[in-house]
Amino acid sequence: MNKLKNLLLYDASNYIHIVILVVLYYISRTTYIGWVLLVPEVVFLFKKSKNILVYALIIIALINIRIIVNERNSSRIDFPINGKVQEVYDDHFILRSNINYLCYYDHIEELKPGMIIEITGTYIDTDTYNIIHTFDYDLFLKSKNISQVVNVIESTTIKNTFSFYIIKYKINDYINNNFEQQTASFLKLFVLGDNELDDHLYQSTTKLGITHLFAVSGMHIAIIIGFLRNSLKRFNITKESSSYIIIIFLVFLNIITGFKVSIIRASCLVFGITINRRMNLILTRTDILAFIFIIFLLINPYSIYSLGFQLSFLISISIIMGDYLFKDDNQIKSLLKITLLATAISSPITLEVNNEIGLIFLLSNLFFILFVSYIFLPSSYFVIFIPKFSDVYAFIINIFIKATEVFLKINQVVEFNFPTIIHKLLFYFCIYMLIATYKNTKKMILYVILLIAICLGSLYLNYPTNRFVRFLDVFQGDAIHIHDNKCDMLIDTGDYDNYDNLIHYLKGNNTYEIDILLITHFHSDHYGELEDLINNLNIKKIYLNSDYQGITNYQVIDEGYCFECGTSKFQVLSANTSDENENNNSIVLYGLIGGNKYLFTGDIEAEVEREIVDKYNLSIDVLKVAHHGSNTSSIENFINETSGEIAIISVGKNNSYDLPNKNVLKLLETYDYQAFRTDESGSITIYYCEILDLSIIELYQKQKRNRYILWNV
Template identity: 30%
Template sequence: MAVSTLSGSLLALQSYWGAFFLALLLLMLLHRKPSLFVWTASFITFISAFLVSDVQMKDQMTTLTPQANVHLLTIDSIPSIDGSSLRGFGKLNDEGIVFRYRIPSEDLVKTAEALKPGLTCRVYGKLVEPAPNSNPNLFNYKRYLYERNIHWVLQVDSFEECKQTNDEWKYLLLQWRFTGLKYIEENFPAETVGVTQALVFGETDRISEEMMESYRELGIVHLLAISGLHVGLVFGMLFYLLVRLGITRESSLWISVIFLFLYMIITGGAPPVIRASSMLIILILTRKSHLGMSVLDSLSIVFMSLLFWNPFSIFDIGFQLSFTVSFSLVLSSATILKSSASYLIQLLEVTIIAQLSSLPIILFHFYEFSLIGFLSNLLFVPLFSLLVLPLALSTFFMKLLVPGDFLWLTHLYGVILSGVEALTSFLSGFPFNTVILGKPHILVIVLYTFLIFALFKKMERGVYRVQSLILCSFIILHASWNQFSPFGEVTFIDVGQGDSALINLPYNQGTYLIDTGGAVEFPKEEWEKRTKSFSVGEDVILPFLKSKGITSLDKLILTHGDLDHIGGAEDLLKNIKIKEILITPNSGEKTEMKEIISLAVKRGISVKEVRSPYSWKTNHYSFHILSPQDEEYVGNNDSLVVFSEIGGLKWLFTGDLEEKGEKEIVDSYDIKANVLKVGHHGSHTSTSAVFLDEIQPSIAVISAGRDNRFGHPRPEVISRLKEQDVMIHTTAEHGALTYRFLGKQGTFSAQHP
């Protein structure tokens, strides 16, 4: 029934995965040869799920319009404040929206902190459409919101006249959550607040990005999410406490069940919490009524109920991981628990099953998996289960319910948590913690799924060496394809108001990145600074490189010293291997470039100043530096200009070259280029008519930010390009541009055609 629900829902929402699971359903039925009743029930469930999903998909429409400037906003989530940025979820005319607000002064921070679920405010602002991903394979925020039936982002200018809504009871549990988070923030040591909020309420916003990254690299970030372990422990603690207080076991059980319903909302309604709590409730109720339902049945019922309630839940990563891992562990539990092996061996088997069952999902969404996760979970799962989690819950409830400061308990908890975080940071610093494989094709994911399933079947029989070897060989083959693919690519990455272009040659002959994008940081007061600020290098370029399976760069070419061209370099130096950095002569005198050079020297990376006529060659490809032609650095006109022939086309990458630099190239060289990376983001000081007459490009690529304050690209530049019948691609309008080629033939594709 669960597979019938899954295939019906997906067939309505996403046809190719729906077809896959429908085929799987038919194979299951043909293999099991069930009764006519099971065939009929499966068919009815499949049709029902399809129709429900189809109806809900058609209902995913907005009734709001962006014309109004005054709105009545009802806040229906706990707003998140980071520095001067406030964001949250709300409702306008009963339709869900995301709202954002920049706190204008420190005096208004307290006012912003008082905003809580259930308040209705008159706000001034405008509705804007959420932006889709402008680079291949990166997070699609617009799709993410659509799956939650949200179609607009409200940019708030001011909040006025906030008062409690008439339906206050709807937000009571969210307000309890809000109060609980505030209580931890005000009564726990600052270094323990983030993890305590995560373990008690499932809120990870206060955990530093560095620590979250350490948990991800070790493959243990799931320990910070409330799951079956947390739910079981909280339920057990509450039941024990009620019994010790003299309440009968029967009454204690019913009180605990009611608490589980409330706990799902208080902890944010994350899929793992709903799954674990609902399964426990079903098992308790069915055993009380002597129905004797199995764990697998309860898992299936919860799965079906959630999909019928909201079919779009299937696209939630937490939903996918929670049910996939739980399903695999439930099916494997008989073999593991009946084993006479030691606790350590059983824990190792549980870890292997959990890691392998989640592997296809992890690769599909994140393009990498934690290699050390198989070992780190052996250490951290018992550590969290037996020490950290019980101590976090005990400290919270003792401070909340029992009079007294309990400084000794808080201190003990803080010391242990500091030790755990120090160990996490230490282990995450080891090389080769993660394996980056790039975004796999759907067929590759299917093959992973079947190979892992075959391995699990053999594990049940105790003979799995051959299947393990096949799976490892397939992973190596997958990694080798990324390294030795016959296809090459040139991608102009959308980094906003900046430049970045990736050249990835076939057969691993060379991987070059020209510029890294970046943003100019304006001075901010301490209260305005965000703990999780946006970084082009870390949030755009690194994920994009990982999606391509790229773990190292042969050359990082920094055309000149402006931040919008080198601002993301430091993040790259810290996270991937770079063999050589090329810079224009004397640009190292700029403060920003000095910092990059200093970091490169510490990491043993060669930094070379180059100018015309410097060149390099790799097999069938040669690259030439056409500018600058002297040692003096004056800024834009001393940008490194790179010329090459790739995939049957001639390419000219010009950095921020302006008219004077263009004239020097025209006077010194007789070159033509099919593809021109337009200089200086389409500024009026670049792309002169004389230069275009000489180069005669067919395609011009302009890298500029949306609604940038410089007005790039300028209308006169666009006019000059159109007069030459040049096809124009702007990253602001069309997103990234990719040229994928095989030999001397290739195809262009824009992220937003």
């Protein structure tokens, strides 16, 4: 024990470098920039602290082993499946077996935590669009330690056993039975950590930048612990006894909140500080936080991808490292500084999700943090024990809602995001340097100017090059983004999408205006997101192949119509042939982009392909293969006459149509096309680098490093 203690003391205050190295390793798994930053950190540790480097490498190796084991164990097994019910929600529950299952069930009222059950059902695919700035559902599930999603058809109870989750379940049931719906939703929020607020109120808090108040976190725990310590002190309870009481309370709080990341992190920090003081380890709070961080990742290596995990650790470590900025200030001034620091540190993460920020976040946070700390949170615990005061609590809720409405009226929301990891890293560098040079006015001004330049660069240098064509992975559908200098054009939108991935992709790149939106034809996999795009973005021009009742201010275009987007030029070769088969009514578009000739074919079939070959002498470079590679299209004469180099097939992974057709792939190979498929390569982008006079093909897949292929060199 003494040897371990001495070893810990030897490297005290340096353990944060393990966290830095591990984080850089995670970044390097998906981007080459991670390697650029990882190598200098390794060299630095090799020279300054070999022990820390060895520890970090061992931990990275263990994390890799955990990832491999998790991947092997997460494969699907045959039904029936036996397991123990953990948490139960309104329409789904978590089943613990050899792995964790997220189970949707129509008769959820039959289940309680602790039940051992046998289920039969069907697996639900959790594939995610391989598009940057979009929600990764598969990774989200892994971060929650869930390996498979199941639609339960039948459930049979084998026996009942005890589970800590039953305590939360009983409290939840008690709240539902004793309070009105709105009151119950706020009590669950502040006591159980479950957000069941209506969407309108939640969106309002997002615009005001106060959603962090709706997650039971370190701030809430600090308030509760402060209240407990003051109360115990008044009863002359010793510090040692108070520490034990607080630890017992934190254990109970973890149980009733379902062991949420932010609660566990804050609780472990309190435990760590207590142990550190008792054993005289003289470890810093950043050291303790580093140990907690590592333990989390060793338990679940995917927890680092959880939004709550990222915000919880990032904000905590920033406040700990920057505590000298506000330790001598009064409460209001200190609160303002902490809010500003926390907002700045968290903004690259929250902007990636929300794509907007309210400009009065300082004022709104000052009011609502004080309101929650001194009124809302204490009254939540009070009223849950004494329901007779629920009317008073309802009045407090009403004040809260009215206050959000008042702040919303004076709030100005700015849509913004840091579009690339380079923008994000430069932003964090500036924030770090601002903290480090807090008392040096000249240097602070310099870094503020640099910070403004980074924000402006995020708006105006939001894409890697001035011109590109991107075939977006929208599963079994088409969506093509053409960017030429200041012009943005979309060809089709993909199918209906509850996650609004196309909108998040565009807003994530600070693109809020589409110059041209062209719908090739009216099949849902090509125009499904049309109305959502119109409602969320400024669309200047809409080109359709025929009239559509759902919208106004559009133009029906016919064969021969020409238009431009930036310096790129387009001509319609076919449109609305009055065929009963809507595929053959697709707008076929010939484009000259970056010196290359493109043919965008929609879903045309053999008949239209023959007509195009007969009418036009086509010689192209890039072919968007018609109808997702179906054998109803891509006839040999058409493929031969177009004589291109690159063929793009937009197709869904494991689709029920078994596309692309094998004969079509063989035909493309016969005529020397290099075929790229969205189901295998994700989103496919052809960049035009004018300075270097070359074209680069980028293949983007989530959780993989991008692949690049030089073309036309």
